[in-house]
Structures are given as structure tokens and as C-alpha cells.
Amino acid sequence: MRIDFSNLLSDRVGEHGLDPGFIKEYESKIIDFHRDLVSKRKAGELPFLELPYQDVSRIISLAEEVRSSFDAFVVIGIGGSGLGNVMLQNALNPVFYNELPKEKRGPKFYVLDNVDPEKLSGLLNVIDLERTCFNVISKSGSTSETMANFLIIHNLLREKGVNGPKQIIITTDPEKGDLLAIAKEKGFRTLVVPPGVGGRFSVLTDVGLFPAAVAGLDIKALLQGAGEMDKHTSKELLSENPAYLLAITHYLLNRDKGKSISVLMPYSERLYSFADWYRQLWAESLGKDGKGQTPIKALGTVDQHSQIQLYNSGPNDKVITFLKVEEFASDFTLSNEFPGYKACGYFEGHKLSDILNSAQIGTTTALTKKQRPNMCITLNRITAQNIGKLIYLYEVATAFSGYLYEINPFDQPGVEDGKKAMYALLGREGYAEQADEVRKFASSEDGFVLEV
């Protein structure tokens, strides 16, 4: 994995870049943070850092059972209990996986996150309930969306008379919460979200690993990759630590150069969902006290025809990270089907991946020329090991960014108000007071409304 920071520096992008002296300047300042992090880790306060070294034999055997017993597998989870699952599935299984003939894949794979009735009815149209395993994931054991979807599915299974306890697997806190109590009452098997690991840092726990194993992914290689990255992100020296460099370059570009937006732009369909996972990690960890960059996902080359005009010529308020792949699992060599036409001739003899990666270099070139800071992470191939490395890199970078912004990257107090207002609307006990706020802030009466 190659991480190229060159185009973040002032010798490439002028006043919009960082003076290369920032490394010397911050090398000593950062050592205090580093040592604090190391001591917290030793005290067991950062358990997400130890996840590469867990035993996954129980996950693998349970996943084997599910793979051989069911035609479809549905994760019921949202946020940190959904985004990581989509990311691993999309990154490591073929595009259009669910449409492959049965003999070329494991159980069909779905994540039911939203409480959109049309998504749920769409799902029910394409699965056979009796041949489907549901993995209900909620750290707290009370997430509204997850509980609502679980209630409906449980009801449907009961009506069909097929809710054998083997068909539902619960992933939740090992000691508390309603979902754990329900699992015990009904005899559902349980997996664990380790208490000290927050939802958005949980993809390398049972939350992400079990569904990945059901999907046939190599979760040992995933953890091995994460462990390899741990060696790099444990280094004290800023110039050698990729997570610290990722964090501090973004922090300084935000603080000093007005780059309030951080774009993650993979040039790979399979890596697009990695950007969704990153969006949660970055936004929910760092968006506090009026601080935090707004993370955006974009996709190359598709968004060259949608967003690049803006990135290139709009406000210079972004730092862009490209994710790039050198060698694809399959490729095509172009021949010139239509000799004599300028629009095709230059493709002859090139691989399709050459066009993709040349487009990425073209975009970098154009952005850099216009002094738009950008960087690039290149994977030799998309493998479980490399995805494990990427995950760990971004998790450590996020945690470290908390130090720089002087905020706690592990909480999310800003989502509580909205939840309370929703509880009030649904008549949940103890939230009557919030109804006044709803009337005050969300009423259409006496408002400025157009009917068209």
C-alpha cells in the first residue's frame, strides 16, 4: 500500500498546501499525544486497537453452519451495525453478487438498515423467509430502526410458524440491553459487541466479521492486514506513522487552509462503500463543538462527469483523497472495433483498467495544477488483507484526530435531541415534554409553505 502525500504540500499546490516544515514543527508536539495514546492502550481503554489479535474460530464455525443452511442472510442493523457490513461485502465479493447463479456464491446477502416500508417489502419480495437467516445487530440493544424491523420480521416468522431459534442470531452487548434479554427469553444465539468498542469502530468485531464470514470472506486475512497496519500506526515518529500523517495533514488543511470538506474518491466500484463507512467514522467522531470536516464520498470516473467541475473550479475548500487499485481481479484489453474514428482509436491495446487509472492521474494533474490539495492511497490489489489495513489506518487516524481537534472522538451527543423528538411523536413513555419542541421547531403552521 502506497500513500502519496505529495500533492498536499505547498511545493505542489502553492499557498493552498502545507509547508513541508510542518513535520518538524509537529514531530515533538505529537509525542505527548502518542504517549498518552500508548498508555491508554496499555490500560485497556482503547480496545478497538486490539481487535486484530482476537480468536475468530467460533465466528467461523457459526458462519459455516449458516452458509450451508440458508439461501439468504439479512443483517438487521444501522449505522455502525450496517455500514461496515455493506463495505466488506461490496469490497471483497464480486459486483452484482446476489444475482450470480447459486453455485457461484454463498447465501444472498442483504443489509436491512432503513425503516422504509418499500425497502422492507422489496426485500420480502425477493427472499424466502423460511430459508433466510437474520442477524440482528445493535450495540445498545434498543436502536429504534433495528428493533422495528426485527419486530416485523419476528412477527412474520411467527405467523409462518418457522421462527426456530436457529433462524435469528443476535449481536449485542454481552451483559445488558433489551435485545440480549429477548435473545435469552427466546433462545436465540448471540454474538458480542465488546463493551468498550463504539459502533463505528466495531467492523472488526463480531458485528462485521460474522456477516463477512457468512459471505465467504477471509476474515483471518482481514485481521492480519489490520495487525500489519498496527505496526505502522504504532510508530512514534510522525514522518513514519501513516495514521498520524493522515490525521495531521487533514487537521492543518482544515484549520489553516480552509479545507472544510474531505472527499474520499475511490477509482473502483468495489471500494465505493468504503467511502460510506469512512463518512460515518469521520463525521460522527469529529463533528463536534462546531469543529470537524464534512466528509464526502465520490466515485471515479463516474463523478468526473458530476463533481469534478466543482472540485476543480468551485471554492477551494476541499482536500481530496483518491483510493486507487493497481491490479484488478479481471480486466479487458481493447481492440479497435471501428477503425478510422478518432473517438476510439487511442484505446487500442490498452486495458480497461489503464483507462480508469489514467483518468485518475488526469484528475490529479488537473486538480494539482489548480492548487487543489489531494492525496492518493494505492492498493496493489483489493484483498481482505488490504481492506483490513485500510480500516485500521482510518480508525487510528480518526482517534488521533480527536486529540488534534481537542474533542472526544468516541461519543455522539449530537444525535440525542432528534431521537427524543421522535420518541415524543411516537408516544414513548417519558418523552411528552419534547412534543413542545416539535411544535415549536417543526410545525408547518404559520410557516412559509408553498403548495405546488
Next chain:
Amino acid sequence: MRIDFSNLLSDRVGEHGLDPGFIKEYESKIIDFHRDLVSKRKAGELPFLELPYQDVSRIISLAEEVRSSFDAFVVIGIGGSGLGNVMLQNALNPVFYNELPKEKRGPKFYVLDNVDPEKLSGLLNVIDLERTCFNVISKSGSTSETMANFLIIHNLLREKGVNGPKQIIITTDPEKGDLLAIAKEKGFRTLVVPPGVGGRFSVLTDVGLFPAAVAGLDIKALLQGAGEMDKHTSKELLSENPAYLLAITHYLLNRDKGKSISVLMPYSERLYSFADWYRQLWAESLGKDGKGQTPIKALGTVDQHSQIQLYNSGPNDKVITFLKVEEFASDFTLSNEFPGYKACGYFEGHKLSDILNSAQIGTTTALTKKQRPNMCITLNRITAQNIGKLIYLYEVATAFSGYLYEINPFDQPGVEDGKKAMYALLGREGYAEQADEVRKFASSEDGFVLEV
């Protein structure tokens, strides 16, 4: 359709909102723009405005033929020749459409936009080439990605000996371009991108309508909805014109209140791709001369567990538009499967859509309380007519925003540099000079690179 601007105003969000006096202030200023727009329209300079009134009989009969002759339909197009197709398909057909049993749908529907070899090989794994119709769409007739994918598909069809001219339909400029010439040479049937309509304004031309008709959508209702919106967006009075209000509120919030980011957040899975279509429209039209808001897509409730912490407590630099649906095509009423558990009891008797829409109101309430400007567009149902209205609304708002920002909303000069650099890398004749720029701005040599 109800458009609620209330929470953009200062009486709801304090200093971060607009003084309601803006309407009086801008009412007269805007009349000049309006009259210019009207006279340009009369002179035929804004042909996208006349699209609701076209004859679609040929599209419909060609689509009927394709529907009855093929098992799969693949759009080969990118940007304005892809995003609108995905948007219409996702908005108006069921979620998981391609996985439905054959008797419950038309041909499987795909959009091949990217030049990612793994996407193409994934597609080839799940379609039967001989039973697939390809619609190659490029306004210029030379879009790199589209031509590359077309070349490969054409080659595969030729190798199989099945490239009957009926299997490929070309949508391009009616008078010029390599794709048109190739179509003539090979005897492919053609559809038209009207010369005066830019790619991102072309969803209501053959570009979007033909694939929509193949997917079984009611394109007459789509146009009818657009025509209905035309009545509203043709009004001279700012306070009555939803497109002008949409444009000017966003412009003023950007210029005067630092809202550099515009989030479009549907609370509906089916409307999520509408946000992708909007992203292109807004970014590519307005991202010029250092101006333009950065459009972001988000999805409720999923992104409540990912982005709302940031939107609520991060920098107050966003204006958020919710898209909401009152009545869904299907719904579920929740019963309490697990009496005695607090995490479920409050759902009893509620529909799943109540939870979804209560979550939206909860989010609005919380954001407004924190002085984050937001607005809401509510559809009674997701119908072709309502989608037509939405499309037309946003297109006129975008065109009108061009006046406000004093830029041309119909060009995209900022994408040329990247293309030229790509051509240089691929050895296209006439671009050798650009190779120097690539070496200067995109080289990893003598750069700041970490191998991990």
C-alpha cells in the same frame, strides 16, 4: 407537493436564517432575470424547458419492442447519460427490482457507467449477452468511458456472432459525432439528444425517457408532472415561484450566511438516487469561478446514524433539504412481539412509515433548535408525475441560480484539463504536450510517499 421553507428563516433559526424581508427586497430585482429568461425561452435558447410537451410515441413503441424481445437492458452512459436513468429506475420501480421473479418485472435493468473492469466482468457474469439490449448514450458521441465500454461489448457480441443491429441502440446528437457515424455504418437504430439540451438537463429527452419506458415506467405521466411544474416555475412573482425561491434561498444562505454546503436528504430509499442526479445538476452547473455550493447526498434515517452528529454539532455551514413521502406503496403495522421491553413497546400500532417520518420530524426539530437552516419537500406519493415535477423544479432552480451567481450554468469548462491529461497518458494523437503537466503535477518521484 408541499415545499416548506419555514426553517430557512431567521424567526426559526436566528442569525443563521434569512430575514423574511428578502422576498420584498428581491422581488423587483428578480423581475429582470425573469424577463430575460422568458425572452430566451421564446427565442428557443432554453429548449430543456419545452421537453414536457414532446411527442413520445416513437420512444414508447421502440421500448415495447425491447421489453418483449430481451431479458436484460443495459444503458452504456455516464454522467448526464447515466445518473438520470438510475434515478428514474430506482424512484419508480420496486427496490431490488432485478431480483424479482421474471413474471413480476420487465427486462433486468443496468447502467454501465464506470470503466471499472470488475464492474464490467460482474455484469457479464449475470447477463446473457445474446438476450441483452444495449443502449449506448453519449451526447458528444465520443465520451471516453462510454466508447470504451461500447468497444468491449461490441467486440464480445461480434465474437459470439450475435451483433444483430437490433441489439444495439444509439442515443446521440442527431447530426454529428463518431457514435452517429458508427451507427449509420453498422445499421444501429438511433435516438436523439437534442442539440441545445446539455447532458445534465437531458433526463426528459430520449436519454432518460427511452430507458424508463423499457423499464415499464409511465413516461407520459413523468412529462405531465414536469408540465404542471412549468406552470408554477413560470410565475413572475418570487413569492409564488418555487424554483426561484429554491434558488434564491440557497444563494443567499451561501453568500450571506456561510452555507457552502447543500445537503439533499430523502427519507426514502427510492428517492436516494434523486440526490445523485441533483449532485451533478448543482455541482456541474454552479461550481465555477470559485463559486458554487457543494451538494451532498444523505439518506434518512440511515445517515442519522452517520452524518447527523456533524450536521447538528459541527460547523454551521450547511443548508439541508429533506425529501419526504406521505404515503408509501406498501406499509407495515407493528405489533408488540415482546411485551415488557421498553425498547419495543412504543412501536405498537404504528406503521413503519410513521417511524420513518417521525424520525424526519425529530431530525428537523433538533437541527432547527441548533439554528441549522433546513427545508422540506413533501410528496404525497412517489409517482412518475411527482418525479417529473421534482425534476423540472430543480432544473429551473439551477438555471436561475446561474443568474444569481453570474455564471453560465450550462457549460463545464473545468473538466477539460483532466481529460487532456488522460488522453496524453493513453497516447491519443495531439495531446503529447500534456504529458509534461502529468509529470509535473502527478509524479510520485521526489514526492512525499509512505510505503506501508
